[in-house]
Amino acid sequence: SQQGEEDPQALSIQEGENATMNCSYKTSINNLQWYRQNSGRGLVHLILIRSNEREKHSGRLRVTLDTSKKSSSLLITASRAADTASYFCATDLGTYKYIFGTGTRLKVLA
């Protein structure tokens, strides 16, 4: 399996609910980044969290990082239909090269 695996692969929730996605990785990292991708579009950067940080917030987004478990989670609170997208984590392997997982496809139902 590859560095940076997200789960679940797909998630369907009602508008207003919270969505939680997880990312696991195998080797030590300097940083972990979360991205959103709408269908047919590029990746939009959401949050970068460094290995010495445990939690970061940005608006309705909350990212946690547990380096002992080699895992990260992305929480979207009070979800909206516009949050429907694929979400990817990317880990840097301690170098410049970011490795992406296969993503979580989130569907928010209005």
Added chain:
Amino acid sequence: NAGVMQNPRHLVRRRGQEARLRCSPMKGHSHVYWYRQLPEEGLKFMVYLQKENIIDESGMPKERFSAEFPKEGPSILRIQQVVRGDSAAYFCASSWDPNSGNTIYFGEGSWLTVV
């Protein structure tokens, strides 16, 4: 303050033709990455370049694919003699200094279809 600019956005090529994808990094960024995304999959690293240098091309197929980032002008990803399996979205990203943990920013992608 333009972001990462890629062109063309969509490209159709017949088998055996050449595809050239261009990427202009964000202003001030001298580090460029190319990734490929197959349908329903994540992004796969292809190559990392700085101005006039290929730093890491470990993700590039050994044949038919090449990349450059000249002193002047955009970065180019070139695919010669395309085959159907080359059909994918190709994303370019740039950063200021990856070794400082800077964010990498992506373009909107170039969607190649080989018919």
